Amino acid sequence: MNEKELWEQVKTYLSADESVAADVYNYYVVDASINMVDNDNCLIVVGSDFAQQIFTDALDPKIRKIIKNLTNINYNTKYITKEQVVDEPLIKQKKFDEFAGDDEKRKEYTFENFVKGESNKQAYQAALAVTLEPSRKWNPLFIYGDSGLGKTHLLHAIKNKVNDIYGEKYQVKYLNSEAFGKMTISVISNHKHEQIEAFKDSFNEYDVLLIDDIQLLAKRNKTNEVFFHILNSFIENDKQIVITSDKYPEELRGFEQRIISRFNYGLSISLDFPDFDTALKILKQKIQSKNVKNNFSNEVLEFIALNFNSDVRKLEGAINRLLFYSILENKPDEEINIKHIDKIFKDIPIQTSEKITIKKIKQIVSDEYKISIKVLTGKSRIAEVVLARQLTMYLSRMLIDESYSKIGLEFGGKDHTTVINAIKKIENAMNENKEFKKYVNTLKKNITGK
Ligand code: ADP
């Protein structure tokens, strides 16, 4: 979690807190932003002198408590106005990510606590395979997917496991692309050839290099140059390199073609947003790891799995919100059930009313393919229709976890093996064809509205 995300969470909690008047929230909290965080201090910039007074006198105890809940660290909080920002020497700039606490957390990113499911099992398996035999399998391994789907988690899992298995034998380096970019630029700006060479050579001591969020290096030509050199040298020396990105290689604009080709030289694999089953498993695991009593009714968990599965962070955020609610209401022992949901998530637009059903999926697919639902669910063997039918089955399984036989029934009584085969066909096609996969994912988003 970086400082911005931390602050967003704080705001979310404040908005859910009924003891914070809506006007106070709208006039003062909305405007406030986080300036920086270091080991002990958290600096928050507010809109006016009056806002400063409100934060210091009224909101501060709540904010500290929220931050403590989220980070497990007791920060000093300080509220300043925009005018005071420049002459605030107290706190030096430091990335939240670099905190000792956060490093600890990264030790917690393991393969064991990475919940596996349809959406991520390939990425998981590939990451595990390169861990067990670095540089023997796929080099580079390129993992791509939207934010919050576990890319950083997998990279640290690789690092932790290689350390566990091989100890000193393999040196592993995790690098955030932003940090790498900054390091490179500071070296390049010295204009000293030897220094640039020394910088490149400094990577020789590593056997496994993990580069996170490579998209952040796009359009930085000179940085690209250095990176390309390092990438090549790793591959040529049979040393493992693992790269993550929020886009797949061909979509990465701002990189030279030869770099993209290098990415493609290995294996690229996607992380998708969790399907219903996986989301539910993740929720249960997160609750367990927080060491709190699972006071949430199944219905509540299913509701969260359906509505917040576009990002694992959102799943976690939703749980935090539930926990926070029970703390606020001082009812830690009471079950939280579906009746509480509206209140807890009142400020978040949620499609409670329009539940995803097979009917809705059929409607959307038949609109998309411009065929009637009757044709879609009938016996036509026209290729387009067959594809639309298989897609509908696939989406019904992925989005609402309908049983194979129930899906079969919805298609004029097809038996469950037909449904399983249809789903497999779509999965294979998605694996083989990235464009198709993208298309299916867009369709999913149209249906879920996320
Ligand atoms: P990304 O780097 O893709 O943006 P992260 O790896 O930072 O995502 O994941 C965001 C959060 O979600 C982390 O706390 C991570 O541990 C958690 N997470 C993501 N995927 C899973 C999973 N499959 N099982 C358990 N936790 C997960």
Ligand code: MG
């Ligand atoms: Mg990440």
